[in-house]
Amino acid sequence: MKDHTTVRMLEPGGGRTSRAARKRGGEGGPRYKWVVLSNTTLGMLMATINSSILLISLPAIFSGIGINPLAPGETNYFLWLLQGYLVVTATLLVTFGRISDIFGRVKLYNLGFAIFTLGSLLLFLAPGSGNTAALELIIFRLIQGVGGGFLFANSTALLTDAFPVHQRGFAMGINQIAAILGSIIGLILGGVLSAINWRFVFLVSVPFGASGTIWAFLMLRETVTNRGHHKIDWLGNLTFAAGLTILLVGITYGTEPYGSSSTGWSNPFVIGSLVGGVVLLVLFVWIELRVSEPMFRLDLFKIRMFAAGNVSGFLASVGRGGLQFMLVIWLQGIWLPLHGYAFEVTPLWSGIYILPLMGGFIVIAPLSGWLSDRFGARMFSTTGMLIQAVGFLGLTFLPANFDYAWFALVLVMLGVGQGMFAAPNTIAIMNSVPTPHRGVASGIRATFQNAAIVMSIGVFFSIITAGLASTLSAALLRGLVQENVPLSIATTISHLPPTSALFAAFLGYNPMATLLPASVLHHLPPPNQAALLSKSFFPNLISSPFMVGLHAVFYLSTMFCLIAAFASLLRGQRYIHESTSA
Incomplete structure (x- = not known):
């Protein structure tokens, strides 16, 4: 890989623009870059609201369509509603990026907004019930994933096209703040809307998508034209x-x-x-x-900044991709019930208690992006990964029932680390590639990120499950028998798969209320009923084995962050590709 040190200040779009495009308010218009930023920020806001609103609304959705996601054979629906969108998006990003380079990034970005909106409308109108409805929701979520693929593959490239070199990091930081705000807004909206009607959870994306589609069609212009004949x-x-x-x-x-x-x-x-x-x-x-x-443009990896940025981004996403998922299970399954919160409200409160993670990111992301425009990405991205490694290591020192002040402090540290890494690393990748290949470069970057998140959730979830499997059965049997549950029933329940226990915690269910037959529960003495259905019975049973697996996950995340920091350090000095034409 070549170590480039030359920096050449490009014109704002990085490519040639026709006189007609400038008259329409394209690259030549001084305000056009802010139009692009506002529209891509709306797209990012919509996508992240859609993601977090689903996390908190899954219990209401399953209740609304009439299925129990913890029943045998039903957990697949839960997995695919949760993961299907990410799988489809990760698969299509590079292809969509390459096609956008050929046919126009704005055209296919607009198409993404329209497809995403259609998927949201179909989710709202899903006519079935039971397993049929669950399958319909999964299919319509996959349609949303196709739209999201077009949006994610092009938004970063459009920002890079529109902004001059010395403002790209700042613009990227603002855009990524929208992702964090969308997560917060989604948690709040999910808690409110799912209490009214589960369909409103999907309807909320429709006005965002419709307005974004119309706005993009009217205001965005192709500022870079990839001329010539191209084959797919x-x-x-x-x-x-x-x-x-x-x-x-x-x-x-x-x-x-x-x-x-x-x-x-x-x-x-x-x-x-x-x-x-x-x-x-x-x-x-x-x-x-x-x-x-x-399609993939493997030759781009000969550029040192591009290769190092994508490797460090992939490793960072593997280390951090499952973080929110793990923290939510920790809060919902153990900490919140032990602090008196009803299982039904733990999804909302887990989102609220994770806010320090987002706060650290919001404060640092635009600042680090702005500074990286002047000093390059290496110092900020590398330091950010080291801070995250310290944060993950700090989580291993917390007990299951922790003091929230220390928990919040570690979350702020993790948010600061991610904020220092994300925008500088992204814009360094985009600055390093020729203008005609920004679409595919954006797709490659986002593919590495999304695929890493799916891998992270899968591997980390399996580690925690293995930790639970070693002791959960014996703990359940012992605890149930102590509360006078008949041995035969207690034995059956003790064989509860660890995944069901984790899914129950994630969905905000009290597993004992779900697993104990009503006829058995009602024949128990009132003190035993109260103990079994209490907020502390199940959390106390799973806390010890859960923390063993969770600590292993955090150690693994620490290792990935350290390797990502090393990869980031290898990116070389600041480099901006010199090409000025498409």
Whole structure:
């Protein structure tokens, strides 16, 4: 990889713009960059609201369509509603980025807004009930994922096209703040809307999407034209999409129990998916090295800044991707019930108690982006990863029932670290590539990030599940028998799969109220009933084995952050690609 030190200040869009485009308010208009920032920020806000609002509304959604996600055979619906959007988006990002480079980033960004809005409307109108409705919701979420793929593949490229070099990091920081604010707004909206009607959870995205679609159509202009004849690498697209999809599906099902095992990593289907996915991705690389117009543009990895930025971004996402998921389970399954919160309200309060994580990011992200415009990304991104490593290590010192002041302090540290890393790393990647390839570069960056998040959730969830599997059954049996539950019933319940226990905590259910037959519960003495249904019975049972797995996850995250910091350090000095034409 070449170590470039030359910095050349490019004109605001980084490419040539026709006189007609300038008259329409394109790159030549001084306010156009703010139009692009506001529209892409709206897209980011919509996407993140949609994500967090779903997390907090899943109990209301499952109740509304009439299924129990913890029942045997039903957990797949929970997994795919949670993970399906990420899997589809990760699979399509590079393809959409390359197509956008050929046919126009604005056109396909607009299309993404429209498809996302259509998916939201279909989710609101889903007509079925029971398993049929669950399948409809999953399909419509996948449609949303297609729209999200177009949005994510192009928003970063559009910002890079529109802003001059010395303002790109600041613009990226503002854009990423929208993602954090969207997460906060989604938690609040989810708590309010799901209490009224679960369908409103999906309806809220429709006005955002419709206004964004119209605004993008009227205001955004193609500022970079990729002229000439281009071929679409169909074989490369097919092998990449199939390989990554099969691989991520295997990782997703690896979290499900199989036979007597608490996880599914020994499942022949999972093993076959992992092997088949890797084989197809190796075949994809072989194809890309031989076609005249490759989809993935492997030659971009010869640019030191691009390669180091993507490697560090991937490692950072693996280390941090499952963080919110793990923290939510910790809060909802143990800490909040032990502090007197009813299981039904723990989803909302877990979001509120995680706010320090977002606060640290909001304060630091635009500042680090602005400073990286002047001093480069290496110092900020590397330091950010080191701060995150210290934060993850700090979490391992907290007990299950922690003092919130220390918990909040560590969350602020993690947010600051991510804020220092995210915007500088992203804009360094985008600055390093030629103008005509910004779409595919944005797609590659986002693919690494989204695929890493799916991998992170799958692997980390499996580690925690393995920790629970070692002692949960004996703890449940002992606790139930002590409360006078008949031995036969207690034995049956004690074989509860660890994944069901974690899903129950994540969804804000009291597992004992779900698992104990009503006839058995009502025949128990009132003190035993009260103890079994109390806020402390189940959390106290799972806290010790859960923390063993959770600490292992945090140690692993620390390691990934340290390696990411090293990869970030290798990016070399500040480098901005010199090409000024498309």
